[in-house]
Amino acid sequence: MLANTTCHPVGLKIKKAKGCKLIDDSGKEYLDFIAGVSVNNLGHSVPEINDAIIKQLENHAHVMVYGEYQQESVTRFCDTLSSLLPNALNTVYPLNSGTEAIEAALKIAKRHTGRSKIISFTGAYHGNTHGSMSVSSNEYKKTAFRPLLPGVEFLEWNSIDAVEAIDTDTACVILETIQGDAGVRIPSSAFMTALREQCNACSSLLILDEIQCGYGRSGQFSAFSQFEITPDILCLGKALGGGLPIGAVVSSKEILDCIQSKPELGHITTFGGNPVVCAAANAGLLKYKLLERSLEVEEKGQLIENLLSEHAKVTSFRRTGLMIGINLETANQVSELIQKCRERGVLLFWFLSVPNGFRISPPLVISKEEIKEGCAIILNALNELQ
Numbered sequence: 191m192l193a194n195t196t197c198h199p200v201g202l203k204i205k206k207a208k209g210c211k212l213i214d215d216s217g218k219e220y221l222d223f224i225a226g227v228s229v230n231n232l233g234h235s236v237p238e239i240n241d242a243i244i245k246q247l248e249n250h251a252h253v254m255v256y257g258e259y260q261q262e263s264v265t266r267f268c269d270t271l272s273s274l275l276p277n278a279l280n281t282v283y284p285l286n287s288g289t290e291a292i293e294a295a296l297k298i299a300k301r302h303t304g305r306s307k308i309i310s311f312t313g314a315y316h317g318n319t320h321g322s323m324s325v326s327s328n329e330y331k332k333t334a335f336r337p338l339l340p341g342v343e344f345l346e347w348n349s350i351d352a353v354e355a356i357d358t359d360t361a362c363v364i365l366e367t368i369q370g371d372a373g374v375r376i377p378s379s380a381f382m383t384a385l386r387e388q389c390n391a392c393s394s395l396l397i398l399d400e401i402q403c404g405y406g407r408s409g410q411f412s413a414f415s416q417f418e419i420t421p422d423i424l425c426l427g428k429a430l431g432g433g434l435p436i437g438a439v440v441s442s443k444e445i446l447d448c449i450q451s452k453p454e455l456g457h458i459t460t461f462g463g464n465p466v467v468c469a470a471a472n473a474g475l476l477k478y479k480l481l482e483r484s485l486e487v488e489e490k491g492q493l494i495e496n497l498l499s500e501h502a503k504v505t506s507f508r509r510t511g512l513m514i515g516i517n518l519e520t521a522n523q524v525s526e527l528i529q530k531c532r533e534r535g536v537l538l539f540w541f542l543s544v545p546n547g548f549r550i551s552p553p554l555v556i557s558k559e560e561i562k563e564g565c566a567i568i569l570n571a572l573n574e575l576q
């Protein structure tokens with residue numbers, strides 16, 4: 191029997207998914223406005239990704255733990271990913287999930303700097319294993335699992351004054367470039383520059399978590415591009431696998447080489463860099479590169495903003511590209527809206543830490559017609575809220 195993580199799971203029985211549509215076991219179609227929470231950025235059942243998976247399976251699936259053998263699909267994926275990133279991020283360590291990328295990044299920062307203090311921010315969400323939960327900020331979600339990692343300090347998100355707490359004891363500063371679970375919170379350029387400068391001054395590593403906001407969702411492949419800074423370590427996941435489970439730590443060769451010694455095999459994984467996953471991920475990245483200019487992420491996001499943000503029931507609207515957080519007056523209104531929209535064929539979803547907010551993060555390939563169709567259903571449902 192399957193374990194549940196909530197007493198009230200959505201429970202849709204999905205039989206098929208194609209493009210921006212999910213189809214349930216009764217044949218009912220749903221317009222996907224959440225993309226599996228920022229995973230299916232290229233839509234569902236992408237032919238190039240499916241072909242790459244089949245082709246790789248015909249050659250081989252798992253043959254060895256990570257790092258020992260040379261596997262073509264893995265190196266090809268790393269090269270394609272590097273080609274989309276600045277030169278300083280030329281080395282890729284593929285893992286199995288977002289939270290694993292965070293775990294690895296924190297360990298690498300400690301090993302590289304020889305320090306243990308970690309700085310994170312209010313509103314942060316970095317995953318659910320012990321290390322990533324330790325650098326996440328939702329106190330209610332953490333309490334039952336204490337003690338967590340020692341030496342983690344939380345600073346006020348987007349506060350330039352707070353940046354001074356980064357000092358020469360600090361191994362790393364970790365943040366989402368755009369906070370996702372906090373309801374889509376976008377930092378100021380001045381804050382991001384101050385962070386970069388203080389990390390440089392203290393030789394602390396700047397880790398950006400783009401597991402949710404990366405892969406084109408902000409309108410550019412990397413959300414950090416808009417702030418004109420480059421992190422020392424970039425964590426990716428979610429959309430990167432083209433629908434298969436993945437995480438990745440991306441950094442310079444110099445930084446990533448530190449896990450080769452003292453101790454040797456300082457961070458290891460059996461399935462990280464799985465050849466089938468990497469084949470899917472590489473096919474997805476190649477397709478992204480082809481489509482990048484025609485995706486019109488900003489235009490589509492603006493269209494959603496124009497259609498929904500002025501509604502009387504909307505108390506706050508936050509957006510970067512196609513990553514959108516919308517608040518209503520109450521959590522009950524949000525639940526009612528999500529349910530009504532689902533019944534009428536549009537999928538929306540909650541945030542963990544914003545009870546009166548909901549997210550819209552459709553596949554980036556969604557058409558403007560699909561956006562208008564979905565938003566019309568959302569507007570009708572908003573009109574009916576008490």
Ligand SMILES: Cc1ncc(COP(=O)(O)O)c(C=O)c1O
Pocket residue numbers: 287288289290292315316317318366370371399400401402403427428
């Ligand atoms: C910003 C961010 N970091 C890390 C994670 C953890 O990724 P995963 O669920 O793949 O472990 C998530 C997942 O939602 C996320 O949104």
